[in-house]
Amino acid sequence: MKKVLVTGFDPFGGESVNPALAAVRKLEGAQIAGVALMTSEIPTVFGKAIIKLRELVERERPDLVICVGQAGGRSDITVERVAINIDDARIPDNEGNRPIDQPVIEGGPVAYWSTLPIKAIVQNIREAGIPASVSQTAGTFVCNHIFYGLSHLIATAYPQLRGGFIHIPFLPEQAVVKPGQPSMALAQIVEGLTIAVRTAATTEEDLAIGGGQVC
Amino acid sequence: MKKVLVTGFDPFGGESVNPALAAVRKLEGAQIAGVALMTSEIPTVFGKAIIKLRELVERERPDLVICVGQAGGRSDITVERVAINIDDARIPDNEGNRPIDQPVIEGGPVAYWSTLPIKAIVQNIREAGIPASVSQTAGTFVCNHIFYGLSHLIATAYPQLRGGFIHIPFLPEQAVVKPGQPSMALAQIVEGLTIAVRTAATTEEDLAIGGGQVC
Amino acid sequence: MKKVLVTGFDPFGGESVNPALAAVRKLEGAQIAGVALMTSEIPTVFGKAIIKLRELVERERPDLVICVGQAGGRSDITVERVAINIDDARIPDNEGNRPIDQPVIEGGPVAYWSTLPIKAIVQNIREAGIPASVSQTAGTFVCNHIFYGLSHLIATAYPQLRGGFIHIPFLPEQAVVKPGQPSMALAQIVEGLTIAVRTAATTEEDLAIGGGQVC
Amino acid sequence: MKKVLVTGFDPFGGESVNPALAAVRKLEGAQIAGVALMTSEIPTVFGKAIIKLRELVERERPDLVICVGQAGGRSDITVERVAINIDDARIPDNEGNRPIDQPVIEGGPVAYWSTLPIKAIVQNIREAGIPASVSQTAGTFVCNHIFYGLSHLIATAYPQLRGGFIHIPFLPEQAVVKPGQPSMALAQIVEGLTIAVRTAATTEEDLAIGGGQVC
Numbered sequence: 082m083k084k085v086l087v088t089g090f091d092p093f094g095g096e097s098v099n100p101a102l103a104a105v106r107k108l109e110g111a112q113i114a115g116v117a118l119m120t121s122e123i124p125t126v127f128g129k130a131i132i133k134l135r136e137l138v139e140r141e142r143p144d145l146v147i148c149v150g151q152a153g154g155r156s157d158i159t160v161e162r163v164a165i166n167i168d169d170a171r172i173p174d175n176e177g178n179r180p181i182d183q184p185v186i187e188g189g190p191v192a193y194w195s196t197l198p199i200k201a202i203v204q205n206i207r208e209a210g211i212p213a214s215v216s217q218t219a220g221t222f223v224c225n226h227i228f229y230g231l232s233h234l235i236a237t238a239y240p241q242l243r244g245g246f247i248h249i250p251f252l253p254e255q256a257v258v259k260p261g262q263p264s265m266a267l268a269q270i271v272e273g274l275t276i277a278v279r280t281a282a283t284t285e286e287d288l289a290i291g292g293g294q295v296c
Numbered sequence: 297m298k299k300v301l302v303t304g305f306d307p308f309g310g311e312s313v314n315p316a317l318a319a320v321r322k323l324e325g326a327q328i329a330g331v332a333l334m335t336s337e338i339p340t341v342f343g344k345a346i347i348k349l350r351e352l353v354e355r356e357r358p359d360l361v362i363c364v365g366q367a368g369g370r371s372d373i374t375v376e377r378v379a380i381n382i383d384d385a386r387i388p389d390n391e392g393n394r395p396i397d398q399p400v401i402e403g404g405p406v407a408y409w410s411t412l413p414i415k416a417i418v419q420n421i422r423e424a425g426i427p428a429s430v431s432q433t434a435g436t437f438v439c440n441h442i443f444y445g446l447s448h449l450i451a452t453a454y455p456q457l458r459g460g461f462i463h464i465p466f467l468p469e470q471a472v473v474k475p476g477q478p479s480m481a482l483a484q485i486v487e488g489l490t491i492a493v494r495t496a497a498t499t500e501e502d503l504a505i506g507g508g509q510v511c
Numbered sequence: 512m513k514k515v516l517v518t519g520f521d522p523f524g525g526e527s528v529n530p531a532l533a534a535v536r537k538l539e540g541a542q543i544a545g546v547a548l549m550t551s552e553i554p555t556v557f558g559k560a561i562i563k564l565r566e567l568v569e570r571e572r573p574d575l576v577i578c579v580g581q582a583g584g585r586s587d588i589t590v591e592r593v594a595i596n597i598d599d600a601r602i603p604d605n606e607g608n609r610p611i612d613q614p615v616i617e618g619g620p621v622a623y624w625s626t627l628p629i630k631a632i633v634q635n636i637r638e639a640g641i642p643a644s645v646s647q648t649a650g651t652f653v654c655n656h657i658f659y660g661l662s663h664l665i666a667t668a669y670p671q672l673r674g675g676f677i678h679i680p681f682l683p684e685q686a687v688v689k690p691g692q693p694s695m696a697l698a699q700i701v702e703g704l705t706i707a708v709r710t711a712a713t714t715e716e717d718l719a720i721g722g723g724q725v726c
Numbered sequence: 727m728k729k730v731l732v733t734g735f736d737p738f739g740g741e742s743v744n745p746a747l748a749a750v751r752k753l754e755g756a757q758i759a760g761v762a763l764m765t766s767e768i769p770t771v772f773g774k775a776i777i778k779l780r781e782l783v784e785r786e787r788p789d790l791v792i793c794v795g796q797a798g799g800r801s802d803i804t805v806e807r808v809a810i811n812i813d814d815a816r817i818p819d820n821e822g823n824r825p826i827d828q829p830v831i832e833g834g835p836v837a838y839w840s841t842l843p844i845k846a847i848v849q850n851i852r853e854a855g856i857p858a859s860v861s862q863t864a865g866t867f868v869c870n871h872i873f874y875g876l877s878h879l880i881a882t883a884y885p886q887l888r889g890g891f892i893h894i895p896f897l898p899e900q901a902v903v904k905p906g907q908p909s910m911a912l913a914q915i916v917e918g919l920t921i922a923v924r925t926a927a928t929t930e931e932d933l934a935i936g937g938g939q940v941c
Binding site: 433 | 630
């Protein structure tokens with residue numbers, strides 16, 4: 082039985098909903114073979130996001146952590162490959178912080194790879210008929226921030242833990258008021274995340290299949 | 297009881313599925329208050345598409361016709377405003393025809409307005425949380441072709457009939473192999489079309505709300 | 512010697528520049544073989560735009576009129592195929608008018624074709640290494656409005672006159688403050704319009720080459 | 727007098743031109759105050775690209791290296807922030823190599839920051855009216871490969887050297903045959919790169935201004 086923690090951010094940037102949180106709440110109580118699932122809400126606030134995550138990890142001792150965030154403008158579920166040690170906020174977070182070129186962790190390395198089987202997750206989501214791809218950037222806002230913080234925690238304190246970050250599109254109800262923006266139905270997002278959890282919990286070694294971008 | 301005919305095209309352009317046809321088949325048998333619904337498949341072939349539609353109208357005498365087609369690359373359900381009297385095919389149709397700048401109907405007017413309540417349909421679909429908008433162009437392929445043919449039939453032979461065209465996005469399963477393309481879940485497309493049928497069947501006069509584009 | 516009038520709109524929608532006007536001013540005084548060129552600024556105002564254009568046509572008696580407007584978000588020079596008889600303004604014009612579903616000309620036909628050789632213009636601009644394509648919609652704002660007004664003037668009062676509408680992208684200086692938006696250098700826009708004028712002045716019959724869209 | 731090396735890749739992916747190489751050749755001989763400029767062509771081949779670059783650095787001992795590559799689909803000049811230690815080729819390079827998830831440098835760190843003043847470069851290019859932005863990913867093809875290789879060379883052998891990577895859009899002539907793709911005039915690309923060289927050669931400390939992305 083693998084203990085898996087899935088987190089979602091609260092709404093930010095003027096949105097009243099965050100599809101990540103909505104999806105994570107729907108996941109709660111999902112029956113996934115061999116998985117004991119727990120979910121949690123994380124504040125979209127630099128610093129506090131990592132503090133909350135660290136407390137959860139210390140208390141719950143999960144085997145696996147998947148953080149989920151909204152990627153407005155993307156049309157598919159994107160599994161992030163790499164977290165970088167920078168906060169560079171184009172918009173303020175939920176407490177008004179707007180750091181520019183600050184390290185997530187002072188003295189940390191430039192970047193960490195995701196320790197999730199990202200290629201296997203993408204392939205399994207696609208095989209379920211849901212668009213997904215590997216992403217080479219999680220941005221420089223709170224999503225990348227928590228992804229880096231999680232990765233640093235794994236590297237420095239919990240070497241058995243594995244974890245990473247998945248971005249999801251707007252919900253259709255958000256796209257209604259953002260004409261032209263792509264979206265994904267909540268049921269599909271939840272199914273995609275369920276597949277990600279199952280894949281992460283059962284995959285020892287990632288697949289050697291392409292997931293790159295020319296630029 | 298309004299008799300409503302909804303049509304969908306068979307797959308084209310190398311696709312093995314046409315979301316329009318998939319959605320129209322799902323609609324079959326839907327219970328919509330006050331509506332007797334019938335659906336039909338239309339060949340993605342210049343000329344034959346209109347012939348098939350005309351036979352259906354002659355035989356079935358519907359009150360309302362909604363033709364549905366795939367708009368790859370669009371992220372929402374788009375209700376078409378205007379049909380133009382031109383065939384200009386960027387790709388061949390399903391019988392290899394590729395007309396360039398031929399009239400749909402020799403001697404017909406340059407264009408016809410949709411006789412559906414397009415603004416009301418868009419508003420009602422949006423209120424259900426599904427992205428939708430008015431479109432100012434149905435292209436110059438078989439979708440516009442049948443839309444013009446239907447409109448000409450209404451103008452010249454069936455003045456009581458009303459009808460128009462609705463474009464829908466790729467299905468998620470199509471976007472899986474077209475990375476970066478937006479898509480919409482089949483259940484949402486079907487719900488959107490159901491709302492369109494109900495709205496068209498019950499709206500006498502369209503709403504005076506915006507649906508334009510700067511260019 | 513063909514007398515050619517080229518018009519550009521003044522800035523709108525909060526912009527301090529309109530690339531159409533900037534380009535049209537640069538065109539002024541251009542030496543194009545066999546062409547006597549005149550240019551004019553048109554207000555981005557429903558109604559007044561057409562009044563100004565009609566006065567110019569009555570006074571100057573050009574052989575050819577090309578109206579030019581900005582199409583923010585498009586990446587190439589787009590030669591419009593069809594003008595439709597509707598004003599449906601998503602944003603207010605420069606005098607605060609925001610008509611919804613009003614005809615451009617009460618009692619006019621649904622649409623007019625451009626009387627420019629649109630395919631030849633696109634081909635010649637492309638052969639000069641400048642991106643261009645046929646567009647099936649000029650929107651429902653003042654651009655389409657003047658295009659329809661011009662076409663109606665041709666159809667009802669000046670049967671010898673030919674004319675149409677060309678949309679151009681943002682200038683690079685506009686895209687600087689709209690990250691991610693495509694743009695085109697002013698020199699290229701001016702060259703493209705010069706080619707359009709020359710082509711329109713020397714082409715009797717348009718080319719039968721593709722310029723359509725699937726949707 | 728700062729010695730500056732600027733490199734461009736040869737064409738790849740079926741293109742007959744690479745805007746990076748075209749622009750770099752145009753730069754040759756440019757007079758930039760306080761700068762001795764040299765340029766070089768680099769093969770779009772994994773491994774060989776870095777070998778060629780290392781030879782150039784060893785022989786020429788530049789103070790500054792800027793590698794330039796094509797980013798088809800982007801509409802502005804993008805100054806890359808970070809190079810990652812992975813080769814994951816979606817398409818083959820010019821010798822048919824298609825590595826999947828191979829490190830650029832076995833045993834190298836996950837990533838390196840650009841040692842160019844990326845924010846100052848972006849600001850100065852924008853002030854010249856040319857669209858530019860910071861990019862958080864250089865992809866996983868040969869562009870990122872040489873960027874990582876250069877950064878590793880700096881970190882391990884040439885601590886005084888500074889360098890980084892700049893992506894540029896398609897040229898207009900390329901977009902002619904890729905309808906809908908954004909492009910940038912060669913003169914603007916060359917001006918942008920000239921500004922980048924001058925800025926890099928004269929800026930001791932980068933500006934603390936925003937350049938991030940939400941995701």
